[in-house]
Amino acid sequence: MLFYRAALPLSRRTLTYLAGVIRRHRTSIGSTWRRLNPGQQALLVLVHLRKGETFAEVAAGFGVGAATAWRYVHEAVALLARRSPTLDQALRTAKRAGYAFVVLDGTLIPIDRVAADRPYYSGKHHHHGMNVQIVAAPDGTPLWTSGSLPGSVHDLTAARIWGIIRRLESAGLITLADKAYIGAGPRVLVPYKGRKKPASQKAANSAHAKLRGPGERANAVLKTWRILRKLRCCTLRAGQLIKAICVLQTRESG
Structure with a gap:
């Protein structure tokens, strides 16, 4: 597999926000050591959502397994969706x-x-x-x-x-x-x-x-x-996914 450097058209403010959400969640559940720190997990999630890359592709780019990338994304999406306004x-x-x-x-x-x-x-x-x-x-x-x-x-x-x-x-x-x-x-x-x-x-x-x-x-x-x-x-995840993206877009535009 070949690797290359790429840009992500998002601000550091959005990355910092998502990393903070993940960090507080890990602290609240007493999470043990993970392969990626909160900032790296946040970046993986943003790459998947913004660029639409598959779990296999982002997993290879961040040096983790596809199942781990899947868990990281699902965790972050759920955390963001809960912050979506009613x-x-x-x-x-x-x-x-x-x-x-x-x-x-x-x-x-x-x-x-x-x-x-x-x-x-x-x-x-x-x-x-x-x-x-x-x-x-x-x-x-x-x-x-x-x-x-x-x-x-x-x-x-x-x-x-x-x-x-x-x-x-x-x-x-x-x-x-x-x-x-x-x-x-x-x-x-x-x-x-x-x-x-x-x-x-x-x-x-x-x-x-x-x-x-x-x-x-x-x-x-x-x-x-x-x-x-x-x-x-x-298909049942479509609503949760768009709620999470709406939260991120609000941060990006704010």
Whole structure:
């Protein structure tokens, strides 16, 4: 196997944060000596998540076994996911920040599945995946991510399953969303449907898209972490994984 030096497009602040999380966890459980120290484990985890390298590849690069790399990543992801804000906390943050609105959008995390796995097939995206709901600030900063549901679940159904619509109404926040959320309620503003719309509705849709567009870049920001471009792990871990990445992205952007 050949080895080479490579760069990771993340700040040292993010590495330091994750290393601190791991170090405190090791202290709390009385962990014995490990092959990699907290900083090295944090770097291994960031390489796997950001660059999407396989466990075998990162294990070889850090001089550990593939099973050890798997344990290190799963441990760190679980620790980060527990630090992800709840939806109520995220909405309180939005209100304190004085946002005029938040953006609700769904995304599909592609997974490695065959045609027989129909529950995971998204007719909208024509791909197998897991449906994840994201609430973002007007500038595209991710505020909260949901757990994961099979890709065949419609965005509006997913939003209702996670209680997003009800909590948005309780918080009194105006929400912008795409046409997938038509029928979500008076607080969720969506574009007008139809081909032959009057000029007023076309203008409203244009203004809606301009406001919603920056918020929807939250999906693109999270998918700069290449592990989300195609998951090859258990589908049930998709929600935990994106929550962990959201925590890291918040640190990276902060």
